[in-house]
Amino acid sequence: MSGKSILAGLIGSGIQASLTPRMHEREGARQGLRYVYRLIDLKQLGLAVSDLPDLLAGAQRFGFNGLNITHPCKQAIIPLLDELSPEAAAIGAVNTVVLKDGRKTGHNTDWWGFAEGFRRGLPDADLRHVVQLGAGGAGAAVGYALLRLGVEHLSIFDVQMERAAELASRLNSLFGDGRATAVSTPDTAIPQAHGLVNTTPRGMADYPGLPVAAELLRPDLWVAEIVYFPIETALLRAARQRGCRTLDGGGMALFQAVGAFGLFTGMEPNADDMGADFKAMLG
Incomplete structure (x- = not known):
């Protein structure tokens, strides 16, 4: 000691x-x-x-x-x-x-935590267009991390649309106009995206279920979580079943x-x- x-x-x-x-x-x-x-x-x-x-x-x-x-x-x-x-x-x-x-x-330290976990877990992920679910405190850190990692365009969805718009505006002021946009629904953005990140509590024990319809997941889409309890959420399980590369919230x-x-x-x-x-x- x-x-x-x-x-x-x-x-x-x-x-x-x-x-x-x-x-x-x-x-x-x-x-x-x-x-x-x-x-x-x-x-x-x-x-x-x-x-x-x-x-x-x-x-x-x-x-x-x-x-x-x-x-x-x-x-x-x-x-x-x-x-x-x-x-x-x-x-x-x-x-x-x-x-x-x-x-x-x-x-x-959330932003660095997500970025370091991402670098190790999905090192060659396609970063052209990513959809992020959630714009709260954790979502703000993850959005910052994603743009620091090199994501070209980030579409942000939150049930509180004004919160998504506020986060997109903040990120654009830091990284350049047009790097982030708020979307009114993830359903239209995910088909054009290369990655999906869930930063909402959906998937935790107290908030069971999927944050988006499983039908939106496809093999060429990578899917990342920040929930780690459970380590395999319903979203990650559905994504793996559909052939997606996945990253759990442990990192x-x-x-x-x-x-x-x-x-x-x-x-x-x-x-x-x-x-x-x-x-x-x-x-």
């Missing part, structure tokens, strides 16, 4: 199945840290997004080094922070908050944790070891 201790947590709703605490704590133990990672589950505690100011103040008061932030707080947390990293500011969503010297600094879950660990501790995490832990826990 180095004698250094780290106290971290995850704020979100319905997060009891999260594997993030064990990933952080096991890597911390390997690095000689006394590492404690706690779940702060709004659903279980009977709290709401409006309680975020009190939760942040409490975390600072009790000496937390950092917090991960997930649904439904990734955008609501921003006005409560002292500063943002360039990526978090560009994306407009925060999944990692570093608490240091009385200041609260927001970061986004994003792993690499966002790798990035957050480095921010919380100031130490270099071993991504291979954390990946082995993650696979063992899923298994």
Whole structure:
């Protein structure tokens, strides 16, 4: 043991199945840290997004080094922070908050987590036209990652059309006019697309089912998920049955944790070891 201790947590709703605490704590133990990672589950505690100011103040008061932030707080947390990293500011969503010297600094490791998982899992994917489902906090990070990866055109669908339009506008301001557009339905965009990414909760245990009709899937379309619990969603299962190349949400879950660990501790995490832990826990 180095004698250094780290106290971290995850704020979100319905997060009891999260594997993030064990990933952080096991890597911390390997690095000689006394590492404690706690779940702060709004659903279980009977709290709401409006309680975020009190939760942040409490975390600072009790000496937390950092917090991960997930649904439904990734955008609501921003006005409560002292500063943002360039990526978090560009994306407009925060999944990692570093608490240091009385200041609260927001970061986004989701985008890098998705990008790193994508580079490893679908290294030669056709990036000419991709349809993205969802424009929330996770969708903002994935859209940013996709354009950083080289996607030429991104069609974004969200049940809240104005949210899709807002994300497309933000991405165009960062990457150039016309790189992203909001679409009123995915049904007309998917037949012309080369890839499909689901960033909605559809497919999770609490939100079962397919985010699009299975009939829209075809063998020359690659399909990616960010849901990792379950690791094989209904969408991935249907896509594989139709001959699509697929990418599960495990890569994003792993690499966002790798990035957050480095921010919380100031130490270099071993991504291979954390990946082995993650696979063992899923298994």
